[in-house]
Amino acid sequence: MFTGIIENLGRVTNLKSDQDNLHVTIESSLAPELKIDQSVAHNGVCLTVVHIKENTYTVTAIQETLNKTNLASLQLGDIVNLERAMLLGDRLDGHIVQGHVDQTATCIDIKETAGSWLFTFEYNKDLNNITIEKGSITVNGTSLTVVNSKRSQFSVAIIPYTYEHTNFKYFKIGDAVNLEFDVLGKYVKRLMEFDIK
Structure with a gap:
């Protein structure tokens, strides 16, 4: 669950296709605070962190996600909006956001x-x-x-x-x-x- 209040911007540093999946590596000051298996919204798309190295981390988008979002058109150097999942008990400053792009x-x-x-x-x-x-x-x-x-x-x-x-x-x-x-x-x-x- 998210609020739609953007925490940080990230820069795409690597894109790797793997069958129907796209592995996206992001450089962000949030990276050292993340954990493997954590949910992060990228331009509003909820994706799971699968790898972390220093100030970068990697997430994987499946074909269904690529078909319904703008992630398939990402290029190296593109800037994406980032938001970590909300903490229980936090203020809901935006509105209820699921991270599921329509x-x-x-x-x-x-x-x-x-x-x-x-x-x-x-x-x-x-x-x-x-x-x-x-x-x-x-x-x-x-x-x-x-x-x-x-x-x-x-x-x-x-x-x-x-x-x-x-x-x-x-x-x-x-x-x-x-x-x-x-x-x-x-x-x-x-x-x-x-x-x-």
């Missing part, structure tokens, strides 16, 4: 406003995920509030702190991002699909 979206607009940035994303509506105005959304693992909610688009406002401490500062129009929709909203949507009498 789908990807494309960044279609970036506007710098007076002291913040407005990012707009478009996603495939055929997968039946929805946003609501002022609802929660996770973009590349970052807990955010939806503005301008539409059927296949939404925007988020990014304050300077978030911009500087996440990989939002590297986004360009056309970039793919990972989305995790609000878990409570997903359960409500699923219940509404049943013919309840």
